[in-house]
Amino acid sequence: MKIPCSKLQGIFDRKEVNHFLDSLANPAASYGECARCRGSNQTEKHLKKTFVNTITAGQTVNDIFVARDKQLAHKKDGDPYLTLSLADRSGGIKGVAWDNVEAMNKAFATGDHVRVKGNAVEYRSALQLVLQQLERLDPAEIDARDFIPATERDPNQMMDRLIRISQTVENEHLSRLLAAFLEDKAFADRFKTAPAAKKLHHAYLGGLLEHTLSIAMLIQAIADHYSGIDKDLLLTGGILHDIGKVYEFSYETHIDYSDAGRLLNHIVIGVEMLEKKIAGLNDFPQDLALVLKHMIVSHHGTRDFGSPEPPKTLEAIILYYLDELDAKVTGVRAFMEAEDPDAAWTSYHRVFERFFFKGEAGNSDSEKD
Ligand SMILES: [Fe+2]
Numbered sequence: 001m002k003i004p005c006s007k008l009q010g011i012f013d014r015k016e017v018n019h020f021l022d023s024l025a026n027p028a029a030s031y032g033e034c035a036r037c038r039g040s041n042q043t044e045k046h047l048k049k050t051f052v053n054t055i056t057a058g059q060t061v062n063d064i065f066v067a068r069d070k071q072l073a074h075k076k077d078g079d080p081y082l083t084l085s086l087a088d089r090s091g092g093i094k095g096v097a098w099d100n101v102e103a104m105n106k107a108f109a110t111g112d113h114v115r116v117k118g119n120a121v122e123y124r125s126a127l128q129l130v131l132q133q134l135e136r137l138d139p140a141e142i143d144a145r146d147f148i149p150a151t152e153r154d155p156n157q158m159m160d161r162l163i164r165i166s167q168t169v170e171n172e173h174l175s176r177l178l179a180a181f182l183e184d185k186a187f188a189d190r191f192k193t194a195p196a197a198k199k200l201h202h203a204y205l206g207g208l209l210e211h212t213l214s215i216a217m218l219i220q221a222i223a224d225h226y227s228g229i230d231k232d233l234l235l236t237g238g239i240l241h242d243i244g245k246v247y248e249f250s251y252e253t254h255i256d257y258s259d260a261g262r263l264l265n266h267i268v269i270g271v272e273m274l275e276k277k278i279a280g281l282n283d284f285p286q287d288l289a290l291v292l293k294h295m296i297v298s299h300h301g302t303r304d305f306g307s308p309e310p311p312k313t314l315e316a317i318i319l320y321y322l323d324e325l326d327a328k329v330t331g332v333r334a335f336m337e338a339e340d341p342d343a344a345w346t347s348y349h350r351v352f353e354r355f356f357f358k359g360e361a362g363n364s365d366s367e368k369d
């Protein structure tokens with residue numbers, strides 16, 4: 001039976017007729033308010049209009065950002081000034097306040113959402129906002145999606161696809177292990193939301209799942225190419241290789257490393273999570289657990305990049321190269337997309353230590369001549 005909203009006043013006018021129809025379409029779970037009324041009771045969210053990547057010199061900005069890296073310093077004449085970074089999902093910009101400094105400094109802490117009013121100016125070839133006003137906002141009034149970038153793909157669809165791939169694993173122990181993770185709601189919720197990185201590749205909500213699904217699909221595409229590969233082991237290791245990332249990052253207001261992430265990193269966290277799950281399964285073979293753990297331990301390739309041991313099985317070697325491939329292609333593509341769309345070359349990438357070419361092949365000036 002459909003239950004109309006308890007807030008209906010009686011069907012007297014067109015507005016209440018629509019309300020009645022709405023409440024039948026989105027009924028209360030039991031006697032109570034309909035979804036429309038429950039929605040209207042929620043705190044009104046601030047509408048963000050100006051994103052960092054659209055700010056230009058000379059513009060007056062009045063909008064909400066996450067404030068970080070707050071620093072109170074002193075000019076030569078002893079007067080204080082405040083610097084901070086202001087960020088949203090599109091990027092970050094430096095903020096500086098010369099006036100009203102003490103009050104602004106007291107008004108917020110690093111990580112808070114603040115509404116600022118200020119002018120964008122260019123200083124030493126970089127934009128910054130000179131702030132006139134700053135006010136801290138209640139997190140309940142903020143739409144988190146304005147501040148943390150998220151995957152453009154549907155996490156539930158990606159999860160369904162990953163589950164279907166995991167169901168192709170025939171080894172009974174590995175199949176039970178994968179199900180123990182993917183059917184664990186607490187794990188699955190974090191796995192669908194977590195980013196895969198703070199910077200460089202898949203550095204957005206849902207990025208971990210996107211990266212893991214990509215690895216699983218790459219494994220499906222190449223596993224039969226080489227003989228002597230245990231495809232079930234490779235798929236299981238591929239799906240589980242970065243599970244530690246669900247605890248490596250915090251992503252409430254912005255993406256950062258958690259304490260566990262900084263102290264242990266996702267390789268150690270992942271091995272711990274794997275051990276716990278295996279302990280809950282009957283008769284999981286020790287030798288299988290060992291080679292699976294090795295895949296997590298070695299997937300970064302070398303000690304310099306966080307792996308205590310380099311890959312020493314065929315499955316671990318393949319996983320290492322596929323992980324590299326997916327991280328590099330996705331990271332470089334995101335870097336290219338964030339750059340000037342009209343320029344043939346990107347700016348210098350400090351981590352990769354090179355400029356990237358995004359012009360069209362065979363479209364050079366010399367050919368045009
Ligand atoms: Fe990793």
Ligand SMILES: [Fe+2]
Pocket residue numbers: 211241242323
């Ligand atoms: Fe990875």
